[in-house]
Amino acid sequence: MKKVELSLDIEDACVVISLVSAVACAEKKHPGFVNTPEQAVSVLGEEFGEFAQAINDKDFNKAENEVLDIMAVCTRFLKAKTKFQEGLSNGCN
Numbered sequence: 001m002k003k004v005e006l007s008l009d010i011e012d013a014c015v016v017i018s019l020v021s022a023v024a025c026a027e028k029k030h031p032g033f034v035n036t037p038e039q040a041v042s043v044l045g046e047e048f049g050e051f052a053q054a055i056n057d058k059d060f061n062k063a064e065n066e067v068l069d070i071m072a073v074c075t076r077f078l079k080a081k082t083k084f085q086e087g088l089s090n091g092c093n
Contacts, residue, residue, distance in 0.1 A: 022068040023075050033076050037084045040077045047073055 008016065027033075034040045051066035077084075 018068055019071050019075065022072040026069070026072040026076060033080060037077070040073065040080075040084075044070065044073045044077075 006016075034043060047066060047069045051063055051070060054060070054062035054066050
């Protein structure tokens with residue numbers, strides 16, 4: 001596995017750490033993720049709906065958690081790109 005070194009300010013580092021944690025939790029809770037890109041869109045839509053509801057409820061702690069769930073779904077989609085279709089790479093293999 002290739003390693004990358006990054007220099008981040010503390011706020012960005014906290015976001016990255018939160019995302020890595022959200023992905024790890026999602027992978028533990030739902031180890032199979034999805035079988036098709038369309039299923040990923042469905043999961044993403046569900047998470048976005050929960051985010052919108054939290055915003056409508058003015059529950060910003062829940063909204064933050066839902067944003068992390070959205071980011072985790074997107075990250076898992078990118079990690080599964082070869083499972084779905086070749087050619088989605090951005091060069092960071």
